[in-house]
Amino acid sequence: MPMPAPLTGVVPPVCTPLTPDREVDVPSLLRLVDHLVGGGVDGLFVLGSSSEAAYLTDRQRRLVVESVVGHVSGRLPVLAGAIDMTTPRVLDHVRYVTEAGADAVVATAPFYTRTHPAEIARHYRLIASRCSVPVFAYDLPVAVHSKLGAESVLELAAEGVLAGLKDSSGDEGGFRAVVTGVRAHPGITGFSVLTGSELVVDSALAMGADGAVPGLANVDPHGYVRLYRLCREGDWERARAEQERLCSLFGMVRVGDAGRMGGSSSALGAFKAALHLRGIITSPTTADPQIPLSPEETEGVGKFLAGAGLL
Amino acid sequence: MPMPAPLTGVVPPVCTPLTPDREVDVPSLLRLVDHLVGGGVDGLFVLGSSSEAAYLTDRQRRLVVESVVGHVSGRLPVLAGAIDMTTPRVLDHVRYVTEAGADAVVATAPFYTRTHPAEIARHYRLIASRCSVPVFAYDLPVAVHSKLGAESVLELAAEGVLAGLKDSSGDEGGFRAVVTGVRAHPGITGFSVLTGSELVVDSALAMGADGAVPGLANVDPHGYVRLYRLCREGDWERARAEQERLCSLFGMVRVGDAGRMGGSSSALGAFKAALHLRGIITSPTTADPQIPLSPEETEGVGKFLAGAGLL
Amino acid sequence: MPMPAPLTGVVPPVCTPLTPDREVDVPSLLRLVDHLVGGGVDGLFVLGSSSEAAYLTDRQRRLVVESVVGHVSGRLPVLAGAIDMTTPRVLDHVRYVTEAGADAVVATAPFYTRTHPAEIARHYRLIASRCSVPVFAYDLPVAVHSKLGAESVLELAAEGVLAGLKDSSGDEGGFRAVVTGVRAHPGITGFSVLTGSELVVDSALAMGADGAVPGLANVDPHGYVRLYRLCREGDWERARAEQERLCSLFGMVRVGDAGRMGGSSSALGAFKAALHLRGIITSPTTADPQIPLSPEETEGVGKFLAGAGLL
């Protein structure tokens, strides 16, 4: 389907269910997509960080985007991550996700290399010039180890290079500068500013953001859709209550023992355990070399679900 | 050829010459290999950071390793980088570089993700279990944003998981702990400790390191080979003089304007400009999205070459 | 005056005007205090980061707190920073600011040293046990290089060790966890959660925060007081407009050339230039070794003032 401009609403970064031997579990993936679509979300983002894109082989990535695009069949827009180190490698991903029918691509700044802001801008210009669908920038300093500046994002938006921003930087001041900059700039139209935060979606929407891309929406899409609607209706008090319920639920990402596993294992492990406990996916398996949650930690995830009324 | 155990001496991380339209320039690559072999180096490391591996597509990476392995034809060992974010993606690279005949693979810890030391160890164990040739760990915190601990490296060496370490961390205390730990540990044999530094090769060898993997050896292999021999002969005074000449030459990596380009562009751009000025490669082109050196900056590289007696 | 519990509203971190030879300019300081009190603020925070506390000698710090406490004379609460590296040194500052009549002290976690969260908690417990007035924690990772965890803050609040938090961390998720944690915890009463941000005061108050400590309130106290009132009245639309006006005004902190001076010089230099241009302080001098704004940069500050309707 043609991308709405701007894209608005709740756009979950879709988890990638795996079989116990770590192949993409397509039936589980499609059940998860149905769960999200049934929850009322406005778009799907596959191959993002919450999708374990960093852990999937190219073959697996292709299978994910083809399966989801085919299954969704134009009912709502599908954005696909093109997560790799630098421009030439990102362009290879752009090629196959667009061939598979993705409605937009999402790319970070280069990582692993030591890159100047001018080179980051060049990176996005090169991608956009060779990409047939809209390009979203993905600001994720915790993974990429650089921050996209608000001025640079606005400049690329005004040039038509970028169609939107997924901001997972946690820098609310910079996020606000993009939101208000987009509104003030006569040359920018249809640009979508999305927060990647689970915890301050109400604040982001109050500032004027277009939507949210919360990993936790895999577990509770209805909650985020409700939150989005309450914000749009200006019912800030009930929005706050819903947001706080989701903040409590988000506590599950710390269920894994930090002395034993990394933050990715704990957070992605918790999301998958929750989807498994809710009966949506067949196995909570995460990709190598992540360490699985223990039975006690999985039980902890169950308590978070129960506390949020989801079990 | 079978890898010496331990691998010793000078093992340059081979630059990847590109044509002006950014395809691998195979004739230039082979001339560079001849230049290095003629300089007396003890092995070649392709697809490392100095090779712009982060910027090369999978197709280009394959072409590099196939071209070099075919050309070298067993005269000296060829190590190949398998640089990617996590275990499953690294394993894909391991597969094709070993199929192409690489004598060893070199892999970093996972990056982009938030990974625990126990997961890094698991990463190397999984790689080694599925790899037919020796595995070297590549410690490069400036790119990977985590540091391999000496104890973990020694444990993996004792298990036979790792065959060597390329340490580009700049942490001389930790490097020394690996060197002395390898020597002291009865269960570790044939393990190779290589410094990735250009600037303290003499110190590393004096500590007991096995060799060096200096990017600058692309430009001046004879210098590093000379330095290695002087150290092995215990002629520390002349070794120091040679090392200091190479330190001066290394100043070229800062020739690029830091207000205009990233550190990768400046350093890799300088190496390629030097190889171009010395007549070894046809074009100094660097990969996207790097910013090229200006004519004045290239002239600056020439001055470094002249100062080191190389022009 | 006895501290309100919780302290609410706008509590500016008061700039410290200096004479051209870098002594505390007490008449300017008292004019600034009058400007703030006249603007309707709810308390004053002296000797914080915006006060250049890091640059003031102990003698100068004493003069500041004595002058302000004496001048205010109980009309509104005066909080004083006790900014130093570790517990014993902080306790020396606590002693003289409380002797001078400060109504509360504000302390960061230890810095310069490598400190464990358990040691940070111990630090606050020791301070509180030897301090006759309420203790506020000051979370400022950009200066202190560690982050106060929400759980630790809540634990210290429940113990009665901390009376409040000034959060300048920029971590809105963690801030929200403190705000909702305070509300939910039956054992915490009178605890004040204040944002140190200039840019998301409306968001913080919408979450349930008690107030704000924005450096920019030196320049425009009326604006922040207005913003606070609009938020309290639930008029979020007009609050957002006021907040956005203040965000534009805050752009002044980047007026200084980053190639020539540090972020502290630019931000504090801009605040003082603005106070000077508004006729409130006699000289825009900043402390050593900061670099002063150029005439063109000062003119830039004037444009920000004009744009916000303040000149």
Add this chain to the structure above:
Amino acid sequence: MPMPAPLTGVVPPVCTPLTPDREVDVPSLLRLVDHLVGGGVDGLFVLGSSSEAAYLTDRQRRLVVESVVGHVSGRLPVLAGAIDMTTPRVLDHVRYVTEAGADAVVATAPFYTRTHPAEIARHYRLIASRCSVPVFAYDLPVAVHSKLGAESVLELAAEGVLAGLKDSSGDEGGFRAVVTGVRAHPGITGFSVLTGSELVVDSALAMGADGAVPGLANVDPHGYVRLYRLCREGDWERARAEQERLCSLFGMVRVGDAGRMGGSSSALGAFKAALHLRGIITSPTTADPQIPLSPEETEGVGKFLAGAGLL
């Protein structure tokens, strides 16, 4: 005594023994000084990081410098740290340590603030212009969170602003650039380049450094003096063996449980436990808010001493 120019040899950063109620234990301090002087060291550095200067009140700092200067009575040079956040505060410390008779002062770059390299240079120029004794720069990025550039150090050396550098940065490439730069620069005379590392003193001296300031020399001054002499005699093989023995001994700094205490507590606690076990100081007490070693951890320190032949 007049400072030698350059200062050479082993200059331990003297620990500050405390009584159980955390006052300076002067008799223990003087015994420690005698232990160091008896060990053959070439100078003493009081009020550095290993001295817990960050934890000592101004009154305690004064007592330390007065006690040591009086006791040493000109037998060897005494350098004193002037560790504080910015220029005006550092100058207060400079005043009293020079009044107490320190032969040189040692100062870091500003910390807590966001400072530009040009402001750091200005900081040192201001200090030198108001200081009657030589000024040493102290490069300690782990505490100060900025790195002194080699070019800046050489420029300040050529201006006569700095008399020496204590480099605890761990950046051996940058250290070497200062060492060779000092040697090459016709305008620099008498400048002292000292490594703050415990682990690579032999490498530093082989590069041409003037001496070392190792915290571990509190525990084993004889070892470092022996190491220094072996290096000066060019007996690199025995130097390496001595250095490796000291590296093993240095393992004591990790004896404290990192899950329970910070790195400062573990390292300084181990040094003091070792001095206590060796009978040199009366109590192993460390300053607040550090967490003391457990009996088992102290026993671990004893094993390190035994392993190095010191018990």
